[in-house]
Amino acid sequence: MMLQNEPGLLALTCIGVDHETPTIRTFRLRGTAPITYTPGQALVLKVPLPFGPAWRTFTISGGANGDLHLTIKAQGQGGATRWLHDNLTQGAEIQARSPRGHFTLDLRGNDRLAFVSGGSGATPMIAMLRHLADTQPLADVAWFHAARDPDEVLFAAELAQLQARMPNLTVAISVSRPAPGWFGYRGRISRTQLSTAIPDIGRREVFCCGPQGFMTEARLIHAAEGGDKAQFHTESFGGAPVPVATPEPVAAGGPAFAMTVAEREIQIRPDESVLQASLRHGVIIPCGCGEGMCGTCMVRLVEGQVAMVANGGITPEEQAQGYILACSSRAVSDIKVTLA
Structure with missing residues (x-):
């Protein structure tokens, strides 16, 4: 079925699907024109679920000649990732926002790198590592990856190939449920385990992605x-819960503005974000990182003014079209926003 192209969105066609593990697939996507991105950035997909579109953020795991690859784990039943696994087959179409995010090698200030990943958190790391293999094959990189069991280890064969191309690349893999014949690290991440796998981790610049507890x-x-805390970087699309203001009535004539969202009229305090005020009143706005990075919570400002502090999750073109990030915007007047 042909999708109606929505202004400001990329129209993507699935040109192939690779089965990485029993629960993880890589979707190869092609736009009407080549798409540029920086390794480590993410794509926000508009997933057409039966009850309405869901915006979900996924790191770009790679791509070539203007195509993009998304490596996605299916989570539960009835959600966006399951829909993608069941419906995003070769020839299917989907829409997305342009690549975005600052979790890239542009942050690097140290020649010695450590990639620390858990589960599908390996996706930004493999994108960065592929880039380094092509541009800096002598780069000093130590990668520690944790998976649930041996069958769920991502990119194992490719990592072996990259080690042949990158003499200063070391790889350590740990599984929490080892199978017979597994000779790698075992158990959950710990100081003993990680410092054994990467003895000089305190002197390396770390890029880390995985479940929130793993990253913490x-x-x-x-x-x-x-380690220097300034040299520890995390990708947090959907990890930490977004702080929500404690529900409190706003006194008549008090410091509040009127906000219309999803056809509801509610109140928003100057000290809370559009996202916090919406959630406080039971209006759900999809959100990923809660830090202005991923763009999942993008809404359109129809009326009024806000103060927004973004962190790479929105482009100047999107701002010019009236979009704002709900997690990073505070009202400075009465406002009206739409979720579409």
């Missing part, structure tokens, strides 16, 4: 090993 533990280990 890795950050603590890096600090305990003498």
Whole structure:
């Protein structure tokens, strides 16, 4: 079925699907024109679920000649990732916002790198590593990856191939549920395990992606090993919960503005974001990182003014079209926003 192209969105066609593990697939997508991105950036897909579109953020795992690859794990039943696994087949179409995000090698300030990933958090790392293999094959990189079981280890064969091309690349893999014949690391991430796998991790610049608890533990280990906190970077699309203001009635004539969202008229305080006020009143706006990075919570400002502090999650072109990030915008007048 041909999708009606929505202004400001990329129209993408699936040109192939690769089965990486029993629960993870790589979707190869092609636009009407070549798409540029920086390794580590993400794409926000408009997933057409039966009850309405869902905006979901996925890191770009690679691509060539203007195509994009998304490596996605199916989570549960009835959600966006399951829909993608069941419906995004060769020839199917889907829409997305332009690539975005600052979790890239542009942050690098150290010649010694450590990639620390858990589960599908390997996707930004493989994009960065492929780039380094092509541009800096002598780069000093140590990668530690944690998976649930051996069958769920992502990119294992490719990592072996990249080690042949990159003499200074070391790879350590740990599984929490080892099978017979597994000779790698075992168990959940710990200081002993990570410092054994990467003995000089405290002197390396770390790029970390995975479940929130995994990233928090890795950050603590890096600090305990003498690491500079400014050299520990995380991708957090959907990890930490978004702080929500405690529901409190706003006194008549008090410091509040009127906000219309999803056809509802509610109140928003100057000290809370559009996202927080919406959630406080039971209006759900999809959100990923809660830090202005991923663009998942983008809404259109129809009336009024806001103060927005974005962190790479919105482009100047999108702002010119009236879009704002709900997690990073605060009202400075009465406002009206739409979710479409």
